[in-house]
Amino acid sequence: MIVVRGLAKGFGRLEVLKQINTDIRKGECIAVIGPSGSGKSVLLRSLAMLEKPDSGSVFINGVDITGKGVDLNRIREKMGMVYQGFHLFAHLNVLDNITLAPRWIKKLKRSEAEDKAMEILSMVGLVDKARNYPHQLSGGQQQRIAIARCLAMEPDIMLLDEPTSALDPVMTGEVLAIVRKLTKTGLTMLIVTHEMDFAREVADRVFFIDEGVIYEEGPPEAIFDHPQREKTRAFISRLKTFYYEIRSIAFDMVSMNAGIEHFCRKYAVAIQRIYRVQLVLEELIMEVLKQCYPGSQPDISFTVEYVEECDEIFIRLDYRGVEFNPFSRAAGDADDLGMVLVRSSSRQQEHFFKEGNNRINLKL
Amino acid sequence: MDAFFTTIAESVQKNLLAGDAYLTVLGGLWVTVLISALGLGFGTICGALLCSLRMSAIPVLSGVSRLMIAVLRGSPVLLLLMLLYYVVFADNRIDPVIIAVIAYAFNSGAHIAELMRSALEAVDQRQLEAARMLGFSRTKAFLAITLPQAGRIAKPMYQGVIVNTIQWTSVVGYVTITDLTRTVNNIGNRTGDPFFSLFFGMLIYLGLSYLVSVLFSIGEKGSETP
Numbered sequence: 115m116i117v118v119r120g121l122a123k124g125f126g127r128l129e130v131l132k133q134i135n136t137d138i139r140k141g142e143c144i145a146v147i148g149p150s151g152s153g154k155s156v157l158l159r160s161l162a163m164l165e166k167p168d169s170g171s172v173f174i175n176g177v178d179i180t181g182k183g184v185d186l187n188r189i190r191e192k193m194g195m196v197y198q199g200f201h202l203f204a205h206l207n208v209l210d211n212i213t214l215a216p217r218w219i220k221k222l223k224r225s226e227a228e229d230k231a232m233e234i235l236s237m238v239g240l241v242d243k244a245r246n247y248p249h250q251l252s253g254g255q256q257q258r259i260a261i262a263r264c265l266a267m268e269p270d271i272m273l274l275d276e277p278t279s280a281l282d283p284v285m286t287g288e289v290l291a292i293v294r295k296l297t298k299t300g301l302t303m304l305i306v307t308h309e310m311d312f313a314r315e316v317a318d319r320v321f322f323i324d325e326g327v328i329y330e331e332g333p334p335e336a337i338f339d340h341p342q343r344e345k346t347r348a349f350i351s352r353l354k355t356f357y358y359e360i361r362s363i364a365f366d367m368v369s370m371n372a373g374i375e376h377f378c379r380k381y382a383v384a385i386q387r388i389y390r391v392q393l394v395l396e397e398l399i400m401e402v403l404k405q406c407y408p409g410s411q412p413d414i415s416f417t418v419e420y421v422e423e424c425d426e427i428f429i430r431l432d433y434r435g436v437e438f439n440p441f442s443r444a445a446g447d448a449d450d451l452g453m454v455l456v457r458s459s460s461r462q463q464e465h466f467f468k469e470g471n472n473r474i475n476l477k478l
Numbered sequence: 479m480d481a482f483f484t485t486i487a488e489s490v491q492k493n494l495l496a497g498d499a500y501l502t503v504l505g506g507l508w509v510t511v512l513i514s515a516l517g518l519g520f521g522t523i524c525g526a527l528l529c530s531l532r533m534s535a536i537p538v539l540s541g542v543s544r545l546m547i548a549v550l551r552g553s554p555v556l557l558l559l560m561l562l563y564y565v566v567f568a569d570n571r572i573d574p575v576i577i578a579v580i581a582y583a584f585n586s587g588a589h590i591a592e593l594m595r596s597a598l599e600a601v602d603q604r605q606l607e608a609a610r611m612l613g614f615s616r617t618k619a620f621l622a623i624t625l626p627q628a629g630r631i632a633k634p635m636y637q638g639v640i641v642n643t644i645q646w647t648s649v650v651g652y653v654t655i656t657d658l659t660r661t662v663n664n665i666g667n668r669t670g671d672p673f674f675s676l677f678f679g680m681l682i683y684l685g686l687s688y689l690v691s692v693l694f695s696i697g698e699k700g701s702e703t704p
Contacts, residue, residue, distance in 0.1 A: 162611060191613030201608040204625050215612035218622055260608075267612055 115140040115302050116161060116271065121170035122326075123156055123417050126202030130156050134170070140270075141300045145313035145334070149349060153256045154306040157323065158273045161304070162193055174271070191219060194264025198276040202248035208235070209244045218288035219267070227266070234262045238292050254285025258292055265296075272296065274305040276293040310353055314338050322346045356464075360414040363403060367396065374418060381420045383427070390459045391418060391427060391478060397452040398431055398440065398474065406435045406472075429476040438472060439465040489674040493665050499620045506661030507682060513575060513657065517582025521643070525590025526585050532595055543591070550588035556649045558585060563653040578650045586643045593639065597632035598624065637694045641687045648683075658682060 121134035130153040138144060147152045159165040161172055163179055171178045173405055178188050183259040203211050212234065213227035222230070235241045238258040248256055257277055264272060274293065278286040290312050297303060297316045307313055313320060313334060322330045322345075330337065330346040341347045356377035358370050371392045378388045395416060416431040422474055440453055442464050457463065462477040494500045516623030531543035550558070559581040567577055601624050609619040651660035662679030 164607065164611070186614050187610075187615050190611050193611065195608070195611040197604070199604065201602070201604045203605055203609070203623060204602065205623075205630060214622060215609075215614070218618055219613045263608075263612070445694065 115175060115468055117171075117173040118161070119171045119173075120174060121157075121160060122168045123153075123160055123165055124168055127424075129326055131167075134326075134328060136321070136328060137330075138302060138304070142318045143297045143303045144305070145317035145320045146304060146306045146323060147308075147310070147313060147337075147349075147397075148321060148329070152323045152414040153326060154323050155275050158195075158275050158304055158306055161273060162190060162195060164195075187219075191267055192270045194261075194267065194269040194272045196257070196260050196264060196272065196274040196277045198279045200248070200253070200260045201281075202260055202263070204248055207245050208240070208251075211248070211259060212263050215263070216266050231262070231266055234265050237265075237295070238262050239288075242347055252285060253281045254288040256275075257281065257285070257289045261289075261292055261296070262291075267474055268304060272301050272303045274303065274307075276306050276308065278307070278309060289386065302475070310338065322349065324349070354419060356418040358416055360399065360412050363407070363412060365412075366392070370395075376449050377418060378420065378427075383420060387427070387478070390428065394456050394459050394476065394478070395429065395431070397456050401440045401452055402433050402438065402472075405438050405440070406433060412434075427478040429474075429478065431476070433472050434470055437467040439467070440474075441465055492669050493671060493678070494677045499665055502665070503658070503661050503678075503682075506656055506658040509575065509650075509655060510578030510644070510647050510658040511686075513578045513647045513650060513655075514640075516579040516641055517647070518586055518640055519585035520579065520585060522590055524587030525594055528587055528591035529594040529598075532591060533598070547588045547591055549656060550584055551592065555581060555585040555646050556652060559650065559653055570604075574653050574655050577653065578647070578655060582647060584641055585646070586639055589639045589642075590636070593632050593635040597628040597635070600631050603628045633694065635691060640690050644690070645683060646684055688702070 116136075116138040118134050118136045121131055122129070123131045134157060146157065148154050156165055160167050161174075164174070167180055171180050173179070174189055174193075177184065177189070179186065201212065206214060209228060209231055212231040213222075213224065216222045216227040216230065217224060220227075231239060232244065235244060236262060240255060240258055240262070243251060243259075245257060248259070251259065261277075277293065278289050281289060286309065290309065293303075293305065293312075294316055305313070305317070315334075317334050319331060320334050321328045322337060322341075324345050330341060330343050337346065338350060341350050354360045356374060358373060360370075374392055374395070375388050378391065383391075395418075399414060399416075402414060406412070407418075413434040414432070416429060419430075420426075421428065441457070442465075456476075460476045461478050462475070464475040466473045466475075494503065518638060528543050528547060531539045532547065534540050534543075559578060562577050562581050577609045605627075606619050606623055610616075614622065647657060648659040650657050651663070656664075658679060662675045663672075666675035669675070
């Protein structure tokens with residue numbers, strides 16, 4: 115259905131896509147993942163010629179759409195594109211948003227188009243919003259209308275470019291429910307997404323994009339559970355841990371704590387426990403800053419990992435410099451309230467020093 | 479109170495009724511409306527033309543259009559009018575009303591070109607791309623998405639240009655045209671009671687502005703899109 119050969123696309127001196135080759139079969143659902151800026155969106159846009167590739171070819175049903183004299187309007191009729199920002203037509207109500215293309219392009223009569231639109235609206239659960247304008251709808255509703263607008267053209271291919279990135283968790287759920295329905299209709303779909311659980315659930319194949327190529331691809335179990343290549347592994351493990359670096363005495367502790375909280379909430383960690391993680395890290399970092407970096411630039415990093423199987427939180431703190439073990443002092447030293455707190459909040463503390471690097475492992 | 483009404487009745491008699499002066503006023507109003515309407519009509523065509531040149535990808539065309547717009551917007555319409563009357567058409571005496579129509583078409587055209595451009599540029603390009611992805615050609619997407627949205631944005635600005643142009647036609651007396659302003663001024667001079675006739679003239683201009691805003695508010699209600 116979609117065949118890509120040697121696709122390359124750069125912007126100025128920046129080579130975003132270097133060499134993309136792939137074959138996508140009819141009815142396949144592909145999740146496209148990868149670090150930000152790796153060209154996931156550019157790949158999707160290139161498949162619709164919204165970005166003109168520098169070289170290479172894209173065949174849609176055997177037609178090379180990068181060639182000259184191709185009727186792109188015709189090709190795009192059969193392709194739906196869903197954007198992060200919805201991009202509904204602001205001057206038209208929901209019904210007109212959906213019927214505009216069928217009426218103008220497919221030359222359907224208004225009544226026919228509207229009947230069809232109402233059918234699609236009931237599929238996305240928004241029949242009662244038919245006469246509303248986009249700005250009166252929530253983000254989740256707008257995105258569902260955007261999907262409905264594509265479906266009204268009866269596409270063969272749906273391209274979804276981070277369809278839930280601008281939405282809160284509840285609205286994300288609404289939209290993913292609709293996308294899940296679509297995967298069962300035999301549409302060929304490509305979804306750029308950060309919702310890894312969703313990707314694992316619906317995708318037939320996962321593309322991990324990095325270095326301008328499809329760096330690794332495979333069924334979701336293979337990519338998420340047993341990634342083969344280095345960068346994929348790093349990316350996947352990053353998803354399961356929270357990593358933070360401190361390079362200045364005046365680091366942004368508010369954003370650090372917000373990051374920890376956001377990460378822990380993903381795994382439904384209880385709020386008291388999140389506070390404990392934040393407290394332990396704050397105390398440890400303050401102690402390390404005081405003892406190891408008086409007047410010099412700190413070099414501290416830590417990762418927080420949650421292991422669902424045993425319901426444990428692991429913290430690994432690294433700091434370079436002189437050897438310093440905050441746990442070495444006698445327990446119960448009343449002057450050292452911070453470390454007392456750390457000790458009482460964690461179940462296991464270890465300190466190693468190797469080649470100028472201190473490492474602390476904690477289990478909460 | 480009676481004395482006040484008596485004074486007004488006398489003024490109306492003296493300024494408007496005596497010698498069928500109201501017919502002269504109507505004649506002046508007709509000239510003002512004629513110049514405004516034709517000037518704005520051709521001005522809109524002129525503006526669309528200037529705007530499309532201004533937005534063209536060819537640097538020469540956009541440069542020329544930019545210069546014309548800057549000159550026309552940056553200079554008084556009266557000077558343009560006098561330039562046309564005393565210099566350009568000095569040798570072939572065509573009706574001064576036609577000359578005025580040309581002057582106001584150019585002047586309002588420049589303003590309209592700029593308002594069209596700003597309205598077109600304010601339309602969300604991403605909605606345009608969404609339309610292209612649904613299979614719309616460039617032209618169809620322009621007609622279905624850009625034009626209606628730009629129209630909505632341009633509407634209040636366009637209303638402003640119309641009202642302004644109507645008021646600026648009050649200077650056509652300089653080139654021997656007897657418009658509304660000239661008429662009421664003449665009447666005031668003749669009767670020695672300029673306050674009444676000039677004030678009456680102002681009321682008519684006010685009425686014209688009000689009429690324009692009424693025309694523009696037709697169909698406004700019911701549509702609540704941004």
